[in-house]
Amino acid sequence: MRLIIIFSISVVLLSCGSKTNNNSDQENKLPNILIFVGDDMTWSDCEPYGSSEVKTPNIQKLANEGISFENMFTSTAMCAPTRQQIMTGLFPVRSGAYPNHSKVYDGVKSFAHHFGALGYEVALIGKKHYGPAESYPINYLGGVQHDTGFDGIDIDLRKIQPVVSGDKPFFLIIAQNQPHSPWNRGDKSIYKPEDLTIPEYMVDSPLTREELSNYYTEITYMDSLLGKTLDYVEQANKTNNTISIFTSEQGYSFPYGKWTCYDLGLKTAFIAKWPGKIKANTRNKATTQYVDILPSLLDAVGEDPDKINVGISDTEGNLSFDGKSFLDVLLGKTEKHRDYTYGVHTTRGVINGSESYPIRSVRSNKYKYIQNLSYDEPFYNVVTAKDKARPGYILYESWLENAKNDEELNWVKHYKKRPFEELYDLENDPYEKNNLADHPEYFEVKKGLEAKLYSWMKQQGDDGIETEMNAISRQDRDGEWVSYEQKLKVKIQ
Numbered sequence: 001m002r003l004i005i006i007f008s009i010s011v012v013l014l015s016c017g018s019k020t021n022n023n024s025d026q027e028n029k030l031p032n033i034l035i036f037v038g039d040d041m042t043w044s045d046c047e048p049y050g051s052s053e054v055k056t057p058n059i060q061k062l063a064n065e066g067i068s069f070e071n072m073f074t075s076t077a078m079c080a081p082t083r084q085q086i087m088t089g090l091f092p093v094r095s096g097a098y099p100n101h102s103k104v105y106d107g108v109k110s111f112a113h114h115f116g117a118l119g120y121e122v123a124l125i126g127k128k129h130y131g132p133a134e135s136y137p138i139n140y141l142g143g144v145q146h147d148t149g150f151d152g153i154d155i156d157l158r159k160i161q162p163v164v165s166g167d168k169p170f171f172l173i174i175a176q177n178q179p180h181s182p183w184n185r186g187d188k189s190i191y192k193p194e195d196l197t198i199p200e201y202m203v204d205s206p207l208t209r210e211e212l213s214n215y216y217t218e219i220t221y222m223d224s225l226l227g228k229t230l231d232y233v234e235q236a237n238k239t240n241n242t243i244s245i246f247t248s249e250q251g252y253s254f255p256y257g258k259w260t261c262y263d264l265g266l267k268t269a270f271i272a273k274w275p276g277k278i279k280a281n282t283r284n285k286a287t288t289q290y291v292d293i294l295p296s297l298l299d300a301v302g303e304d305p306d307k308i309n310v311g312i313s314d315t316e317g318n319l320s321f322d323g324k325s326f327l328d329v330l331l332g333k334t335e336k337h338r339d340y341t342y343g344v345h346t347t348r349g350v351i352n353g354s355e356s357y358p359i360r361s362v363r364s365n366k367y368k369y370i371q372n373l374s375y376d377e378p379f380y381n382v383v384t385a386k387d388k389a390r391p392g393y394i395l396y397e398s399w400l401e402n403a404k405n406d407e408e409l410n411w412v413k414h415y416k417k418r419p420f421e422e423l424y425d426l427e428n429d430p431y432e433k434n435n436l437a438d439h440p441e442y443f444e445v446k447k448g449l450e451a452k453l454y455s456w457m458k459q460q461g462d463d464g465i466e467t468e469m470n471a472i473s474r475q476d477r478d479g480e481w482v483s484y485e486q487k488l489k490v491k492i493q
Contacts, residue, residue, distance in 0.1 A: 032171070033172070084097040305324075383396050
């Protein structure tokens with residue numbers, strides 16, 4: 001009997017010890033990371049950011065279970081530069097990826113290096129828009145590179161199952177193509193053009209309503225893909241140990257959105273869920289940028305981002321990230337991060353872009369200051385270029401024709417012809433329609449922001465117009481992006 005009691009106690013102790021070890025292993029297990037990217041989507045066009053018209057139940061569910069950032073910004077409102085900010089933690093000019101369809105300088109390291117060294121399975125499905133391959137040793141799971149509208153589905157989400165179900169921690173990016181135009185996905189009966197409320201930053205025209213209906217439809221379609229992605233993580237029993245992120249990338253391809261340094265182009269939705277770490281259904285006003293995401297995720301998994309070599313130095317000889325960790329923001333410990341965010345845009349080398357039209361910006365919580373370095377020339381892109389086969393150009397013409405008064409008409413014209421300096425009071429003018437740059441009472445504000453902008457440009461090695469003229473050398477001129485542009489040109493002729 002005595003032996004039986006001793007044996008029973010031993011079994012219980014062993015069992016408790018085993019359970020303790022298992023719990024300890026679970027606590028010490030590296031979290032998975034999932035980033036789902038909405039392509040060319042204005043930050044406010046979803047339920048968590050105030051839209052009462054666009055149906056996005058899965059984005060809303062993620063927000064209910066996590067944190068929504070009120071002030072997240074990319075520094076370039078174009079796909080390739082934006083995505084490579086997330087992947088490298090570097091601003092575009094320093095990394096080399098500043099025009100669209102661009103690549104980083106040789107030697108630049110990305111999240112694939114940093115997390116791969118920690119034992120992560122680093123994978124991406126869908127749109128690449130990064131290069132060269134040596135800087136992105138990613139397990140590419142396939143997908144369509146552009147939303148051409150000519151094919152079936154853009155990505156086969158079933159291909160992510162081996163990654164999310166594997167034994168290794170994963171860092172997975174879902175780079176699907178929606179709601180990037182041509183807006184031909186989803187059930188268009190959901191959004192009747194005649195029933196839509198036209199935002200104040202758009203001109204109400206029949207074509208605006210039709211295009212907005214198509215755009216909203218594709219956002220809802222994209223939302224369904226987010227739901228399927230999160231379902232795969234749940235089926236793999238990985239939800240509780242996964243940092244799940246949704247971000248909307250740069251703004252939509254209407255005027256004043258994508259291809260600009262206005263908030264409609266640079267501001268982005270950013271929602272993160274991490275059960276047991278991030279408090280559910282919270283919001284945070286801290287000002288953050290895309291370059292901060294990678295350092296923050298490294299910090300979240302226990303790495304010191306300040307000790308990581310990014311593979312390229314800035315002009316001051318620093319080999320560290322341009323971004324800084326906002327882990328304390330994620331965890332709800334602070335609502336303070338950055339005092340300023342920065343923007344850079346180039347049209348040189350992109351489809352229907354100006355020969356040279358560099359734009360630079362700096363933003364505080366209250367003011368936005370913009371310099372148009374080639375202001376004496378008109379601003380051209382696919383929206384304003386005289387190419388009547390382009391939907392964007394036709395839409396812009398409809399805005400000129402349907403402006404309801406002279407004030408709105410002048411605002412539409414401003415998109416194409418701008419002054420050297422622009423200054424906006426974002427608290428009273430969130431859509432940046434009233435330029436205060438020439439108002440004497442704002443002289444000190446303007447000069448202070450200008451000094452911040454020049455200091456940032458110097459640190460980045462940004463020479464303005466000279467940097468713009470070198471933009472073509474930063475593009476993948478022999479790669480799939482250029483061949484895609486050529487296909488587009490053939491199609492519209």
